[in-house]
Amino acid sequence: MFKSIRFKFITIYFLLVFMAMVIVGAFLLQQFEQYHLGVVRGNLTQIAGSVMTTLEEIDWQNNKEEIQKNIGPYEKMGMEIYVIEKNNDFTIISSTNLSYWNQNAMYILDSNLIMSAFHGEIEEKDIVSGQENQISSKNMVFPLYDEHSRIAGAVYLRQNLEDIHKTLDQSKFILTRATLLALFTTILLGYLLAKSITGPINDVTIKAEKMAKGDFDQVVEVKSDDEIGQLANMFNYLTARLKSALQEMSNEKKKMDTIINNMADGLIAVTAEGKIIHANPVALEMLKLEGKTLANKSFDEVFYPLNQHLTLNHLTNQKKWYGSEMIDMEKGIKLRAKYAPIIREDGDLEGLVVLLQDVTEHEKLENMRKEFVANVSHELKTPLTTIKSYTETLLDGAMESKELTTQFLTVVESETDRMTRLVQDLLQLSNLDFKQGRWNKKEVCINDIVKDAVLKIEVSAKNKRQQLVCKTSEEDTITYADKDKIEQVILNVLSNAIKYTSKEGRIEIAVQTVNNIGKIIIKDNGIGIPSKDLPRIFERFYRVDKARSREMGGTGLGLSIAKQIVEAHDGKIEIFSEEKEPGTSVVITLPTLEKASVLN
Structure with a gap:
């Protein structure tokens, strides 16, 4: 209460x-008292002058009775x-108070005043x-x-001031x-005035x-046009602006949160x-942490086990606030x-921002x-x-032997x-990568493509006395594709099957239609x-048995090209092989045309 500006305002007022x-x-009482005392003084002075004049005229020393009459x-x-x-006893020879006649004035009146008069x-x-x-x-x-102008006596006047003091008391x-x-009016008006302000x-x-x-959503009611009203207007304006x-x-924070979180x-x-x-969330997922776990850990506790150089303690000692570090996570994941630092306006370090990629x-x-460049270099070398x-060797003289020359030229x-x-394979892969290949897509029958591919490759199978079995679907399966490219894929897969299947082995090829696929x-x-080699089988130049593949004339690009071609047709190629068991299965899926007419 006592700290309220309203109380202070009322108190001051x-x-x-x-x-x-x-x-x-x-001031008024003093002036009032002085005025009335001055009036009394004037009256006493006037009366004294009148009495003294009368006494001087009647020879007062010898006519005491005449004095009393006056x-x-x-x-x-x-x-x-x-x-x-004026005698030895300072006798009162006349008085308006008869009880004091012929008595010593020194005992009745103020002696100092009497002596002053004499x-x-x-x-x-x-x-x-x-008195009481x-x-x-x-x-x-x-x-x-x-009559000789000598002091012979004194006139003493006294007037009761009780009326004046009563008047002064009433005035007080x-x-x-x-x-x-x-x-009271001040308190009331001060309260109302203070209330109007406070x-x-x-x-x-x-x-x-x-x-x-x-x-x-706060608005102050404006009740006047004075400074208080201006304050209310400015508050409302400030509220709206704020x-x-x-x-x-x-909105900006939401945008930033959306950007950061996504x-x-x-x-x-x-x-x-x-x-x-x-x-x-991406950082939590990368670090395999939960938000609650992260809230209870410091930065160094999180990153010290991952990379000792990526801690505030290390960065502070090195005074290196800009840079990058590698983090090796589980399952071969690399981050x-x-x-970069967050610097305050005064130049001190506010914090650190870490971007994980x-x-x-x-x-x-x-x-x-790097491996591709090395493989290409090796394949060409x-x-x-x-x-x-x-x-x-030929230039050194081997050309003189026709048989040896023919053998060398054959090599x-x-x-x-x-x-x-x-x-050619590299050029084809390059065209597929940059989508510069030309496609001659049209409605074709998958059965026909497979039959043509088998017809072209069966000589190679017979040379190894391998059994090549082809089973097409009962109904023609129609797809929208580049016949030559799909045939190239099938030939590549069949060629690999013949290469990596021993003599008198068995190779089966079948065509099926399931749910328009x-x-x-x-x-x-x-x-x-x-x-262990299956996940990398479609990588360029990747070979399971590199030496044997080169001996068989493979470039290591066939399956990569096959995958690119199939995916360009919205299809998929998969390879299945179980460890310690012979045999490999390759499944090529292509979308078919619904209600397509059977090709003649």
Whole structure:
């Protein structure tokens, strides 16, 4: 209560009015008292002058009875007059109070005043009697001269001041009542005035407190055009502007949250003390952590087991706030952690932002690129080396032997064909990668494609005394495809089956239609493929048995090309092989045309 501006306002207003009333009242009472005392003094002086003139005219020293006749009428005016003769006893020779006749004035009246008069001075004094009633009176004394202008006596006048003091007391009572009434009015008006000022301020304070708690739908009622009204208007304007600014900030925050939470990379923000303040879902998934677990751990506790260089302690010691580190996770997953500092305006470190990128595929592709370059180099180096060595041998004199020359030239031709096949396969893969290949797609029958492929490859199977069994579907399976390309895929798979199946082996090829999907299934009882090699079987230049594959003339690109062709037809090619059991199954699926007419 005492801290309220309303109480302070009323208190100050009360004190101001109180002090003003006290000062004004004291001044008025003083002036009032001085005025009435001055009136009494003037009356006493006038009466004294009249009495003294009369006494001088009647020879007062010898006509005491005449003195009493002249001062007697003044008794009715409530005034006491004493005529004192200058002798040894200071005798009162005449008085309006008959009981004091012929008595010593020193015992009745103020002796100091009497002595002053006998010294020729006119004096006055306000005296309060020592009695119980404490009567206050105005006392004045005047010297009285004889016919020789010598001080022969004194005229002592005394008038009761009780009426004046009663009047002053009444005036004080009236002023006190007026002061109390003014103070009460002051308190009432001060309260109303303070309320008119503090009311809107309290309203603004309450609305501001609600705004501080997040409720920005606050409007202050404007009741006037004065400063308080202007304050209310400015508060409402501030509220509208603040609400608009916060709405914009909220929208921006939602955008940022949406971007951060849906970005492909992980993001972690940490304070300078190591407290993790934000981690998007991708970061949690990458680090195999949960939000509750992360909230109870510091940054160093999370990253120290992953990479000791990626801790605040290490970065602080190294004073290195920009850079990146690699993190090796389980199952061969590799993460690149890029970090950058958050700097405050004063230049101090606020925190750290870490961006996590899954570079597993990138690293894998990089390794594949390196391996691809190495394989291409090796594939070209081997035939080139052979051609160069045989050519040098011929140039050194082997050409003189026709039989040896023919043999060497046959080898050169074979190696040249091998390089030609390799370049052609690389060109075809390049066209497929950049979608520059030309497709001659039309409605074709899968049965016909398979039959044509078997017809072209069966000579190779017979040369190895292998049994090639073809089972087509009872109804023609129609698809929209490039016949030559699909045939190339089937020939590639059949060629691999013949190569890696021993003599007198068995190769089966079947065509099936299931739910508008055409399936071409090629199964052999050859050497099979180890399970560890199956995930990489479609990689370029990847061979299960590299030495044997090269001896058989393969480039290691056939299955990669086959996969590209099948996927370009919205199909799929899969290879199945069980470890320690002979045989491999290849399943090629292609979409069929519904209600297609049977080709003639």
